[in-house]
Amino acid sequence: MSSSTSKTPAIAPSQTMRGHTDWVMGVAHLAGERRIITCSMDGLLRLWALKSGTQIGEDWRDEYDGMFSMALSPNGEIVASGCGDGKVRLWDVETKKVTGKWTGHTRLVWALCWSADGERVASGSWDGTVRVWDxxxxxxxxxxxxxxxxxWAVTYSPDSSKFATGGDDENAVKIWDAKTGELLNTIKHDxxxxxLAWTSDGKKLISGSYGPIRIFDTATWQQIVVIEGHTHVVSAISLSTRLIL
Incomplete structure (x- = not known):
């Protein structure tokens, strides 16, 4: 008896950007432009042209501290980076210079998220805390x-009234009041x-853990969908603006 095996066809990259000397930990796309910014554990930010795959200008440098997270402001003018020394740095996109340094975390900053109005940044650290910055x-x-x-994860709701955190030890998603810090709900995971990712209408929250992706109704905080397929850690989720769930 003959058998056939179907395979998903490989998709070749349109560009390969080379230059970082350690893991690339974050990517941000500049809206309306064919440019991206990357951050790496080598301690550098780099700006790239998508069409050519070449780096634009010099590396963005400060003190040599590996970067583990980054987030672009809603207006596209500021990049926040989370570093191994526990600092959060703010970078001006045009000048590529550091315009602020926030201290307080005692371990590396793994997660960052801006509020929708650009007035706040939430940072999540391996010290077990989330800090909100004006x-x-x-x-x-x-x-x-x-x-x-x-x-490991922090994300604001679309109206910035709440944010969700994900982590270990207490393997769960936790929902917090963004102004008071009150714990509103805990959603246990295995x-x-x-x-984490919040849909743009605020009605669903999506989590990535070991294996399945889970979707929760934010009105009831009940799980409504489980997406199977991954056999290892799901470390990133990105949503299309046209996503319908």
Whole structure:
């Protein structure tokens, strides 16, 4: 008896950007432009042209501290980077210079997220805390001891009234009031929660853990969909603006 095996065809990359000397930990696309910014554990940010795959200008440098996370402001003018020394750095996209440094975390900053209005940044650290920063005043306005041993994910709701965190030890997604830091809900998982994404209408929250991707209704916080297929850690989720669930 003969048998046939169907395989998913390989998709060749349109460009390969080379230059970083350590793991690339984050990518941000500049809206309306064919440019991306990358951050790496080599301690550098780099700007790239998507069409040619070449680096634009020099490396963005500060003190040599590996970068583990990055997030672009809603207006595309500022990049926040989370570093191995526990600092959050703010970079001006045009000048490629550091315009602010926030200190307070005692371990590396693994997760960053901007509020929709660009006035706040939430940072999640392996010290188990989330800190909320006022961008204009350049100061920490809220610190939450999450109960996670390490915070792996943090994401604001679209209206910025809440944010969700994911982590280990307490393997769960936790929902917090963004102004008061009050814990609103805890959604238990079987393993570490590595990544989170909120749909643009705020009605669903998506989590990535070890294996399945889970989707929750934010009105009830009940699980409504489980997406199977991955056999290892799901470390990143990105949503299309046309996603319908």
């Amino acid at each position: 961008v204009k005043r350049r100061k920490n306005i809220l610190t939450i001891k999450t109960g996670h041993k390490e915070v 393993g570490i929660v590595y990544c």
